[in-house]
Amino acid sequence: MVRKQEETFFMILGLDPERIYLWLHRKLSEKYGPVFTVWLGQQHTVVLCGYEAVKEALIDQGEEFSGRELAAIFKTYLKGHGITVSNGERWKQLRRFSVMTLRNFGMGKKSIESRIQEEARFLLEEFRNAGEMPIDPTIFVMQAISNIICSVVLGNRYAYTDENFQTLLTLTNDNFRIASSAWGELYNIFPNFVEFLPGPHRRFHKNIVQITSFLTEAIKEHERKLDPTSPCDYIDCFLIKQKQERDKPGSEFFRENLIASTINLFFAATETTSTTISYGLLLLLKYPHILEKVQKEIDHVIGHNRCPSMNDRVNMPYTDAVLHEIQRFTDVVPLSLSHCVLQNTKFRGYTIPKGTVVIPLLSSVLHDKAFFENPETFNPGHFLDENGFFKMNDAFMPFSAGKRMCLGQSLARMEIFLFITTLLQNFTLKPAVDTKKIDVQPERGGLLNMPHSYKVCVSSRKPL
Numbered sequence: 001m002v003r004k005q006e007e008t009f010f011m012i013l014g015l016d017p018e019r020i021y022l023w024l025h026r027k028l029s030e031k032y033g034p035v036f037t038v039w040l041g042q043q044h045t046v047v048l049c050g051y052e053a054v055k056e057a058l059i060d061q062g063e064e065f066s067g068r069e070l071a072a073i074f075k076t077y078l079k080g081h082g083i084t085v086s087n088g089e090r091w092k093q094l095r096r097f098s099v100m101t102l103r104n105f106g107m108g109k110k111s112i113e114s115r116i117q118e119e120a121r122f123l124l125e126e127f128r129n130a131g132e133m134p135i136d137p138t139i140f141v142m143q144a145i146s147n148i149i150c151s152v153v154l155g156n157r158y159a160y161t162d163e164n165f166q167t168l169l170t171l172t173n174d175n176f177r178i179a180s181s182a183w184g185e186l187y188n189i190f191p192n193f194v195e196f197l198p199g200p201h202r203r204f205h206k207n208i209v210q211i212t213s214f215l216t217e218a219i220k221e222h223e224r225k226l227d228p229t230s231p232c233d234y235i236d237c238f239l240i241k242q243k244q245e246r247d248k249p250g251s252e253f254f255r256e257n258l259i260a261s262t263i264n265l266f267f268a269a270t271e272t273t274s275t276t277i278s279y280g281l282l283l284l285l286k287y288p289h290i291l292e293k294v295q296k297e298i299d300h301v302i303g304h305n306r307c308p309s310m311n312d313r314v315n316m317p318y319t320d321a322v323l324h325e326i327q328r329f330t331d332v333v334p335l336s337l338s339h340c341v342l343q344n345t346k347f348r349g350y351t352i353p354k355g356t357v358v359i360p361l362l363s364s365v366l367h368d369k370a371f372f373e374n375p376e377t378f379n380p381g382h383f384l385d386e387n388g389f390f391k392m393n394d395a396f397m398p399f400s401a402g403k404r405m406c407l408g409q410s411l412a413r414m415e416i417f418l419f420i421t422t423l424l425q426n427f428t429l430k431p432a433v434d435t436k437k438i439d440v441q442p443e444r445g446g447l448l449n450m451p452h453s454y455k456v457c458v459s460s461r462k463p464l
């Protein structure tokens with residue numbers, strides 16, 4: 001039992017629940033060290049801070065720490081189905097299948113690269129249509145990102161004007177905002193109490209019902225059109241597997257898992273990546289000298305007669321460093337998703353009982369002073385050596401590590417590179433307000449760190 005460094009705390013008293021990760025990192029970890037426990041409501045939770053502790057748990061003792069205990073707000077509707085909330089045999093089957101299927105549809109490969117390049121052209125069109133008017137890029141970026149995962153999972157991209165698509169994204173964004181708000185955190189800490197109060201969690205549940213019915217319709221459509229000899233997307237492949245394993249005892253390929261896995265992929269892929277890109281653009285508006293250096297590198301390496309491709313990345317060390325620093329600084333999933341230990345686990349002299357919830361505090365890894373010279377500052381130099389070459393850093397862990405590590409990492413990294421470089425190749429970006437007034441601290445930061453909303457003025461650019 002972790003006893004020594006234990007703090008009982010009801011966070012409702014005097015804490016900003018939208019910044020739990022700061023409280024855990026800056027207050028409790030400073031006082032108690034890299035491993036301690038807190039009571040979050042009735043939940044006894046072990047928190048791991050800094051690169052060494054997180055790496056020892058998730059990588060060196062990866063099997064024991066690979067359990068999942070997801071926040072109450074998600075548990076309520078997923079009911080243990082799908083990839084993200086499950087454990088044991090269910091998780092193994094669904095994760096293995098999903099990784100393989102996404103790879104077969106080109107994730108991390110050339111085929112998905114051309115889909116992203118094509119979508120980037122649609123995104124350019126949306127920016128161009130705005131003319132001189134300042135625009136909030138968030139919704140366009142979200143549509144573009146969402147269209148990539150929709151292509152892979154549903155076999156479809158949607159026009160940006162499609163009303164159903166717009167509704168789907170509005171509901172998704174609303175849910176992430178609720179889950180990342182103080183209310184969402186309170187719900188997670190005191191679910192049995194908050195459940196009976198009026199509040200935004202009710203809207204969260206309603207949104208989920210609507211999102212589920214959209215995806216269920218899409219699944220029915222797939223069932224009607226399925227050609228088992230020629231699967232077009234993730235849902236087709238799942239349906240085929242479901243048929244193949246119909247009589248196999250213990251098969252996890254059934255409808256509830258299909259719906260939940262589809263929701264998992266859609267949710268996990270859309271908001272995280274689009275937040276990273278929108279937040280990244282905001283940082284570039286705040287630091288125009290960095291933006292200018294990236295655009296110079298784009299002009300030099302790619303020019304203006306072709307679109308960016310993944311092969312360019314290795315020749316663009318400064319841009320690569322900026323994109324890594326964007327992911328480090330924006331710290332989009334600060335608390336990771338909660339884990340739990342699958343058995344009684346010895347860790348750094350403590351015994352953590354089976355089933356205990358564990359938070360690997362990714363935020364503390366991305367701000368680990370032993371790895372980043374000045375973690376609170378946005379500085380691409382964190383990823384450059386003295387000769388200006390790109391330098392990887394072990395504590396770059398925005399996708400977490402170990403067995404539960406994000407399964408969409410290669411897709412997300414491709415999207416971040418291709419969308420940002422394509423936008424910067426084609427547009428001059430100017431903030432709609434004085435750069436001094438741009439606040440780059442997150443507006444909210446429960447589940448996701450989300451930027452303040454902002455506007456940008458775009459104009460077609462001539463090379464610098």
Ligand code: HEM
Pocket residue numbers: 068083084085095149264265268269270272273276332333336337338339362398399400401403404405406407408409411412
């Ligand atoms: C910048 C973009 C992204 C970030 C920062 C991110 C981050 C994360 C993090 C921190 C986790 C939790 C890992 C853990 O529990 O240790 C996770 C899990 C997950 N991510 Fe991502 N993610 C991103 C994009 C994506 C994309 C594009 C996809 C889909 C193709 C995806 C699918 C998933 C899934 C399914 C899980 C659950 C894995 C499991 O429980 O086994 N993510 N992600």
